Amino acid sequence: xxxxxTTRRKTVNTLAAWAIGLLIFFPILWTILTSFKTEAQAINDxxxxxxxxxxxxxxxxxxxxxxxxxxxxxxxxxxxxxxVLGLIIAVPAAWSMAFxxxxxxKDILMWMLSTKMLPAVGVLYxxxxxxxxxxxxxxxxxxxxxxxxxxxxxxxxxxYTYFKEIPGEILEAxxxxxxxxxxxxxxxxxxxxxxxxxxxxxLNIILAWNEAFWTLNLTAAKAAPLTAFIASYSSPEGLFYAxxxxxxxxxIAPILILGWFSQKQLVRGxxxxxxx
Amino acid sequence: MGQITLKQITKSFGDVxxxxxxxLQIEDGEFVVFVGPSxxxxxxxxxxxxxxxxxxxxxxxxxxxxxxxxxxAKRGLAMVFQSYALYPHMSVRKNIAxxxxxxxxxxxxxxxxxxxxxxxxxxxxYLERRPGxxxxxxxxxxxxxxxxxxxPAAFLFDEPLSNLDAALRVNMRLEISELHQTLExxxxxxxxxxxxxxxxxxxxxxxxxxxIEQVGSPLELYHTPRNRFxxxxxxxxxxxxxxxxxxxxxxxTTIGVRPEHISVSPTDGKxxxxxxxxxxxxxxxxxxxDVEGIEDPVTVRSSGEVSFRHGDMIHLTxxxxxxxxxxxxxxxxx
Amino acid sequence: xxxxxxxxxxxxxxxxxxILLLGWMLIPLTMTLMFSFKKxxxxxxxxxGWVGFDNYVRFVSSSAFWPSVQTTLIIVGGVxxxxxxxxxxxxxxxxxxxxxxxxxxxxxxxxxFVMPTVSALVWKNMFMDPVNGxxxxxxxxxxxxxxxxxxxxxxxxIILIVSWQWLPFATLILLTAIQSLDSEQLEAAEMxxxxxxxxxxxxxxxxxxRAITIVVLIQTIFLxxxxxxxxxxxxxxxxxxTLTYLIYQRVLESQNVGLGSAGGVYAIILANIVAIFxxxxxxxxxxx
Numbered sequence: 040x041x042x043x044x045t046t047r048r049k050t051v052n053t054l055a056a057w058a059i060g061l062l063i064f065f066p067i068l069w070t071i072l073t074s075f076k077t078e079a080q081a082i083n084d085x086x087x088x089x090x091x092x093x094x095x096x097x098x099x100x101x102x103x104x105x106x107x108x109x110x111x112x113x114x115x116x117x118x119x120x121x122x123v124l125g126l127i128i129a130v131p132a133a134w135s136m137a138f139x140x141x142x143x144x145k146d147i148l149m150w151m152l153s154t155k156m157l158p159a160v161g162v163l164y165x166x167x168x169x170x171x172x173x174x175x176x177x178x179x180x181x182x183x184x185x186x187x188x189x190x191x192x193x194x195x196x197x198x199y200t201y202f203k204e205i206p207g208e209i210l211e212a213x214x215x216x217x218x219x220x221x222x223x224x225x226x227x228x229x230x231x232x233x234x235x236x237x238x239x240x241x242l243n244i245i246l247a248w249n250e251a252f253w254t255l256n257l258t259a260a261k262a263a264p265l266t267a268f269i270a271s272y273s274s275p276e277g278l279f280y281a282x283x284x285x286x287x288x289x290x291i292a293p294i295l296i297l298g299w300f301s302q303k304q305l306v307r308g309x310x311x312x313x314x315x
Numbered sequence: 316m317g318q319i320t321l322k323q324i325t326k327s328f329g330d331v332x333x334x335x336x337x338x339l340q341i342e343d344g345e346f347v348v349f350v351g352p353s354x355x356x357x358x359x360x361x362x363x364x365x366x367x368x369x370x371x372x373x374x375x376x377x378x379x380x381x382x383x384x385x386x387x388a389k390r391g392l393a394m395v396f397q398s399y400a401l402y403p404h405m406s407v408r409k410n411i412a413x414x415x416x417x418x419x420x421x422x423x424x425x426x427x428x429x430x431x432x433x434x435x436x437x438x439x440x441y442l443e444r445r446p447g448x449x450x451x452x453x454x455x456x457x458x459x460x461x462x463x464x465x466x467p468a469a470f471l472f473d474e475p476l477s478n479l480d481a482a483l484r485v486n487m488r489l490e491i492s493e494l495h496q497t498l499e500x501x502x503x504x505x506x507x508x509x510x511x512x513x514x515x516x517x518x519x520x521x522x523x524x525x526x527i528e529q530v531g532s533p534l535e536l537y538h539t540p541r542n543r544f545x546x547x548x549x550x551x552x553x554x555x556x557x558x559x560x561x562x563x564x565x566x567x568t569t570i571g572v573r574p575e576h577i578s579v580s581p582t583d584g585k586x587x588x589x590x591x592x593x594x595x596x597x598x599x600x601x602x603x604x605d606v607e608g609i610e611d612p613v614t615v616r617s618s619g620e621v622s623f624r625h626g627d628m629i630h631l632t633x634x635x636x637x638x639x640x641x642x643x644x645x646x647x648x649x
Numbered sequence: 650x651x652x653x654x655x656x657x658x659x660x661x662x663x664x665x666x667x668i669l670l671l672g673w674m675l676i677p678l679t680m681t682l683m684f685s686f687k688k689x690x691x692x693x694x695x696x697x698g699w700v701g702f703d704n705y706v707r708f709v710s711s712s713a714f715w716p717s718v719q720t721t722l723i724i725v726g727g728v729x730x731x732x733x734x735x736x737x738x739x740x741x742x743x744x745x746x747x748x749x750x751x752x753x754x755x756x757x758x759x760x761x762f763v764m765p766t767v768s769a770l771v772w773k774n775m776f777m778d779p780v781n782g783x784x785x786x787x788x789x790x791x792x793x794x795x796x797x798x799x800x801x802x803x804x805x806x807i808i809l810i811v812s813w814q815w816l817p818f819a820t821l822i823l824l825t826a827i828q829s830l831d832s833e834q835l836e837a838a839e840m841x842x843x844x845x846x847x848x849x850x851x852x853x854x855x856x857x858x859r860a861i862t863i864v865v866l867i868q869t870i871f872l873x874x875x876x877x878x879x880x881x882x883x884x885x886x887x888x889x890x891t892l893t894y895l896i897y898q899r900v901l902e903s904q905n906v907g908l909g910s911a912g913g914v915y916a917i918i919l920a921n922i923v924a925i926f927x928x929x930x931x932x933x934x935x936x937x
Contacts, residue, residue: 053747059739060756063816067759069783070771082781085790132666135659147667149928154674156924158874160896161913162677164684164906169676188673195666211367212400216414216461217388226413230404249764251877256901266877269766273881280775287767298762299755306825310863310931314822 067291074098074284081280097285105268107289114264114290116179117254118247121186122240125194128187130236133198138210148199155192159252170257177259185257186247194243197308201235238304241297248294265290317378317469317501318343319364324373326359326525333359334525336373341469341503341518346495349505350512351522351548357505358473360522364503365471366390377468388417393462394471397478399454401446401461407433408442411460418465432460435494452483459494469501476511488514509549513537521545543645546571552601552614554639559608561586567640567648574601574616576637579623584630588613590623604631678917684910692904704911708899716888717895720804724891725872727808728815729865735812736819736864737857741849743820744827754824761817765877772810773799773882803887810878815871819864826860827853859930866927873920892916 061068072088073081080091101107136144166185167176175181205228213227251266258267269290272283298305306314319341326334333356341347349357362368364375366387375383382390393414401410408429415425433439436456446454455475462470472491476484492515495502506512512519513533521528521536521544529541533549540546546554554571562570578584579602588606600621603612615631623629640648685704688697708714743754760768776783777798785795798806830853838848874893883889885898896916900909 049746049748052742052745053749056742056745056747056753057749059742060753063813064756064759066768066771066776066813067763069775070767073775084781084786086783086786128665128669131662135662139656139659141656141659145932147663149932151666151670152928152931153921153924154670156870156920156927157674157678158893158913158916158920160874160876160893160900161910161917161920162681163897163913164900164910165677165680167901168680188669191666191670191673206398206400208396208398208400209402211365211387212394212396212461213402213413214367214387215365215392215394216465217417218413219388219417222417227402231402245762249762251765252874255766255877255880256897266764266766269764269770270877270881272770280781283770283774287771291763291767294762294764295759298758302754302758302821305758305761306822309818309867310822314825314860314863 067295070284071288072284073280074288076281076284078279078281081284097281098289101282101286101289105271105286107268107286110263110265110268111289113179113262114248114266117182117186117262117264118244120179120183121190121247122194122243124183125187125191125243126198126236126240129191129194129198129239133195133202136195137199137202137205138207148196151192151195155189159189163256166253167257176257177262179262182254182257182262182264185253186250189250189253190243190246193246193308194239197239197242197304198235200307201239202232204235205231238301239308241301242304242308245294245298245301317341317467319469319501319503320374320376321364322374322376324360324363324375325371326356326363326368327371332371332525334363337525337527339520339527339530341501343501344499346492346502346504346515346517347520348512348516348518349503349520349522350507350509351528353507355522356525357507357520357522359525361394361471361473361503361505365392365394391465391468392471393465393467393469394473395455395458395462395475397474399446399458399475399478401454401457403446406443406445407438407449407457407460410446410457411438411442411464414461414465428464429460432463435463435497436460451479452487455479455487456490459491463494463498467500469503472502472504474505474507476506477508491515510551513549519549521548539647540639541647543569543571543641546639546641546647552616555609555611555613557609557613561608562640565638565640568643569641569645571639571641572633573637574614576634577613577615578632578634579615579617579621580630580632581623581627582630584632586613586631588629588631590625590627590629592625593621593623595620602629604629606631681910681913681917684906685914687907689907689910690905700907704907705914708908708911708915713890713895717890717892720889721873721891721893723804724808724811724875724889725869727804728811728872729868731808731812732815732819732868733861733864735816736823737854737861739816739820740823740827741853743824757820758817760813761815761821763814765814765875766881768814769810769878769881772806772813777806799883800887803883803889807878807882807889810882811872811875814878815868818868822864823857823860826857830856863927863930866923866930869923870920870927873916873923892919 074097075093075095076087076091077094077096080087136148170176170181173181175184209227209231210223213223218226249266254264254266255270258264269286272286321337321339323336323338324334325332325336337360349360351357359368363370366382366385370383373383374381377390377392402413405413411429411432412425415428429442430439433442436459438453438456438460441449441453446457449457458475475491476487479487488511504515516533518530519533519536520530523544529536529545536545536549540549543556547556550573552574554573555577556569556571558569562568586606588604591603591605591612593603594601597620598618600617600619602615602617602621602623604615605612613631642648686699686701688700688703689695690697739757743750743757747753774782779785779795779797784798788795796802834852835848838852843851875891876893876897879885879889879891879894885894890898892912893916896909896912899905899912
């Protein structure tokens with residue numbers, strides 16, 4: 040039984056939590072605010088919070104000067120593509136591990152997990168060489184494949200933990216009820232598995248979107264996604280705060296929204312099911 | 316029709332044989348209970364009949380036809396699972412209708428059968444709910460409803476009451492027995508609870524380590540257990556066993572006396588002992604008596620109220636006609 | 650269910666994932682191992698033959714090695730310390746009854762979704778810039794001399810940025826763990842006369858220990874590999890060259906692939922040591 044709490048204690052909790060929450064969120068808020076300022080207002084001392092001339096100019100300039108849409112499109116293709124590709128490969132694998140487990144299933148899962156822990160920098164040059172050899176350097180296809188591979192263990196794991204939760208008795212019940220394998224998959228398994236697949240999809244788009252080792256090292260101009268685009272602001276454009284903010288806001292907004300939907304799955308996905 | 320015959324059935328998981336060759340005949344309309352301690356193979360046996368496990372060897376026939384290789388759906392059996400195995404994403408109506416839908420019945424026919432099953436099971440008001448919104452007893456009824464609508468040759472129940480609380484369990488027990496009276500369909504019921512077995516069954520199959528220890532009506536098992544295991548397993552409170560001087564007097568390795576077949580007297584009797592705990596149920600009193608030379612306290616069931624105090628010395632006398640004698644193999648001596 | 654037929658089907662369905670990951674692991678790993686025993690300078694002569702353990706010895710004996718190890722340890726340790734301590738406190742606070750809990754949760758989690766290059770740049774320019782940064786304004790407002798964050802306090806700054814990114818992760822996992830604590834346990838402890846601090850020390854903290862271990866291990870693996878934050882802010886200058894960054898420089902910047910690969914092998918070994926502990930915990934969870 041949850042106990043009732045005094046209003047005073049609840050007020051104190053609320054104030055403390057909101058203060059800390061806003062403090063942590065502040066850099067993001069500040070970036071969003073700055074993106075609507077003029078460059079002069081952006082570096083004004085004292086800082087301007089809400090009372091400035093709101094403008095959308097920065098967004099227009101960022102798009103115009105750097106062809107922002109192309110980077111955005113690259114991010115969408117690479118993050119979306121690698122996730123979908125990963126799911127296509129992982130769903131059957133996780134499926135069979137969850138429903139037809141063998142003595143080796145656990146070993147295979149652990150081994151997959153271990154590939155995720157391989158430090159990227161240790162294999163940077165070989166991948167670089169292979170990419171040159173296959174003509175994949177600075178291509179969306181190449182990056183899609185790499186991101187699919189680095190996230191594949193997480194995808195398999197997440198799906199596995201979700202599929203594991205579908206009780207075997209339900210499938211047996213369906214079989215007793217006269218469902219064929221096709222009907223079993225169509226009417227029972229798929230509806231029960233879809234929430235798990237959806238959260239896996241969501242989390243992996245986020246991870247792929249934000250990946251910033253391979254995307255920085257394997258792209259130059261053509262296939263560069265937003266991570267690389269933002270990195271190019273390092274200097275000297277970075278001193279144009281308003282434009283930097285506009286570019287950043289656009290780069291993080293879609294993921295912030297997706298991320299808020301997937302908080303719960305985040306825990307499960309990133310801890311490989313060890314914390315639920 | 317629902318006559319099921321098992322002939323020399325075996326089941327092995329890898330190198331482990333969980334069911335050695337086993338024969339069993341189940342007649343049409345019988346209520347058969349498989350009972351035994353956990354891990355005795357009773358659930359495996361049920362799943363073999365259902366077709367959810369492949370037999371390693373032997374033959375299963377249903378109504379005279381060989382069903383050994385027939386997939387579960389084609390055997391014409393319905394099963395109620397321990398976890399109920401309801402489809403969480405479907406309403407109660409859709410859950411009950413699912414086997415009909417799979418059988419390709421038209422919508423109107425489906426609705427008719429679902430409605431009638433729901434009214435039998437008092438589920439009419441809940442048809443549009445999801446399983447998650449139901450209580451344990453209601454879920455149990457939905458699972459039964461899903462089995463009923465198929466009009467199966469036999470119902471299979473896999474410990475269906477073990478997830479319910481005690482009061483509900485007694486209710487559902489009655490409902491299932493009632494259902495059996497109404498439908499007159501073969502039912503095979505797996506439980507580890509001998510009370511369920513005694514109260515519901517026409518025929519009890521006692522299993523231990525995959526081996527059938529005895530098959531018989533509840534009273535046959537009660538009065539003439541074939542061996543020590545069955546004697547100890549059937550009946551509550553448990554039968555008392557005595558060895559050594561106690562049993563050699565009756566030319567047996569072990570003798571067993573049920574608690575209700577021992578009379579107590581403060582003054583004289585066959586065995587002398589000290590009263591330990593006594594449990595007063597009102598209708599009965601259970602006395603746990605420490606008798607010299609017997610390891611466990613002897614349980615005595617006296618009807619009505621008997622007032623002995625902890626530590627009182629009393630005398631016990633078994634009903635000589637109700638003493639069960641077992642040889643050194645644990646088998647009954649006739 | 651597990652008939653012979655379904656077993657072979659299962660193997661078939663698993664094959665693509667297993668083969669792909671096997672290739673992804675073995676091919677580059679073999680190549681890295683091979684390069685690490687070679688003098689290999691793509692821009693200055695290419696493959697100059699086998700050199701045995703030369704690269705391994707040179708990588709460790711170079712003047713940059715030990716400082717980079719030290720930097721790595723300071724960053725990883727600092728971030729772990731900050732995220733765990735604040736993560737525990739924050740998750741306990743967020744578990745309390747309050748108004749707008751959902752919104753606060755979202756605010757706290759948000760930094761985790763910000764791509765590393767964005768957070769590094771925003772912190773570097775808009776907060777830590779010694780002239781126009783927000784911190785500089787703040788310092789000046791109190792009449793203090795603005796700090797050159799990324800050159801004078803470079804390590805601290807990077808720890809701050811990375812902690813900001815990872816605090817949400819720690820908090821979220823610890824919060825999930827706290828919520829799974831049976832409130833009856835706390836009430837029992839209260840009945841047993843344990844004051845709040847003791848309840849924290851004897852009930853909550855032990856309950857969290859598993860989650861904390863998981864956070865430490867997972868973060869360690871990710872933190873050992875942080876790259877973009879350093880790439881964007883200091884490019885490894887001002888004593889912020891971690892082991893990862895050093896290897897990156899050897900391989901891509903100075904194109905000494907043999908030397909860099911030897912470093913890579915060290916990094917792989919290091920990561921595997923951490924990984925073994927993590928996998929033990931995760932593996933135990935599989936059995937249940």
